Amino acid sequence: MTRVFSGVKPTGHLTLGNYLGAMRQWAGVDQHRADALFCIVDLHALTVAHDPARVRRLSRQSASLLLAAGLDPELCTVFVQSHVDEHARLSYLLECVATDGEMRRMIQYKEKAVRERERGGSVRLSLLTYPVLMAADILAYGTEEVPVGDDQAQHVELARDLAVRFNQRYGHTFVVPRATLPTVAARVMNLQEPTSKMGKSDDTGPGIVYLLDEPEVVRKKVMRAVTDSGRDVVYDRQERPGLANLLEILAACTGGNPAALSGVYESYGSLKKDTAEAVVEVLRPLQKKHKELCADPGYVEGVLREGAERAREMARPTVDAAYRAIGLLPPVPETVVSAVR
Numbered sequence: 001m002t003r004v005f006s007g008v009k010p011t012g013h014l015t016l017g018n019y020l021g022a023m024r025q026w027a028g029v030d031q032h033r034a035d036a037l038f039c040i041v042d043l044h045a046l047t048v049a050h051d052p053a054r055v056r057r058l059s060r061q062s063a064s065l066l067l068a069a070g071l072d073p074e075l076c077t078v079f080v081q082s083h084v085d086e087h088a089r090l091s092y093l094l095e096c097v098a099t100d101g102e103m104r105r106m107i108q109y110k111e112k113a114v115r116e117r118e119r120g121g122s123v124r125l126s127l128l129t130y131p132v133l134m135a136a137d138i139l140a141y142g143t144e145e146v147p148v149g150d151d152q153a154q155h156v157e158l159a160r161d162l163a164v165r166f167n168q169r170y171g172h173t174f175v176v177p178r179a180t181l182p183t184v185a186a187r188v189m190n191l192q193e194p195t196s197k198m199g200k201s202d203d204t205g206p207g208i209v210y211l212l213d214e215p216e217v218v219r220k221k222v223m224r225a226v227t228d229s230g231r232d233v234v235y236d237r238q239e240r241p242g243l244a245n246l247l248e249i250l251a252a253c254t255g256g257n258p259a260a261l262s263g264v265y266e267s268y269g270s271l272k273k274d275t276a277e278a279v280v281e282v283l284r285p286l287q288k289k290h291k292e293l294c295a296d297p298g299y300v301e302g303v304l305r306e307g308a309e310r311a312r313e314m315a316r317p318t319v320d321a322a323y324r325a326i327g328l329l330p331p332v333p334e335t336v337v338s339a340v341r
């Protein structure tokens with residue numbers, strides 16, 4: 001079976017963008033067709049200024065939201081990155097394969113570093129090396145496919161380069177992964193700023209629908225979405241991004257087609273109203289399940305414990321092989337030492 005790996009970073013509350021753009025595909029398609037791992041990548045949350053209690057809270061919440069969205073621990077492996085030492089172990093080896101120039105060319109690093117400096121903060125070294133840790137996440141599991149948004153394509157490309165380079169230098173060790181763009185997913189944009197993605201890290205409320213927003217809040221946010229000048233409802237991503245975003249969200253929630261839906265509506269108002277209701281209906285079962293999971297924290301903890309165990313078993317042989325291949329002396333097992341004595 002195809003090995004699939006993807007990750008969610010607990011730096012913000014998960015959004016409708018995360019759900020329609022990724023999580024729904026993981027639950028509906030990937031976990032059924034592949035041997036899939038879904039990881040709450042908490043080490044990555046430490047690459048920018050962070051509040052320890054918040055990272056802890058968001059990690060727990062991300063786990064229960066992944067399960068609420070339909071990830072089934074019988075079918076896939078859900079776990080927390082820091083529970084499996086292999087990620088950090090492998091990351092160091094890959095730092096010895098990656099170059100400084102390669103890191104500094106990463107678009108996301110350049111953008112984030114500028115933003116951090118503008119805020120008057122300093123840039124953590126881990127922000128620069130982040131893509132190497134991400135490569136370790138992927139390569140430790142012999143991953144073949146990495147379902148991610150196009151903003152992560154460059155990072156997956158780096159993971160490929162590092163795998164190929166390591167294999168050439170030290171002998172075949174890693175499977176060379178590739179990014180897969182989700183097939184049934186929508187690219188949801190910020191409702192107030194329809195040319196930028198509905199991300200979770202830029203925690204500014206009104207344009208972002210969070211998975212745990214109450215129905216009233218969802219309605220308000222959708223009704224206040226920025227639309228374009230003009231009155232007719234047409235689907236045009238370039239010229240009418242606000243409208244296109246609403247049509248895409250509606251289509252994603254109802255299984256329709258944005259261009260076809262544009263013919264159905266005469267006014268922005270009725271489109272917004274239907275979109276709001278469609279989003280509320282998509283979120284309803286997820287929120288209900290989440291509430292049940294919150295009432296049973298022992299269950300979620302159990303899932304994460306078992307997930308980490310399974311993940312460790314999968315990653316250890318590959319990471320150990322990388323340690324040997326790169327020239328590190330294998331530790332001598334206890335039994336051998338006592339035999340010598």
Ligand code: TRP
Pocket residue numbers: 005006007008009041044133134137138146147148152155
């Ligand atoms: N960098 C990804 C993001 O910001 C999260 C991530 C970390 C990831 N490690 C990964 C995604 C490995 C896929 C595979 O969204």
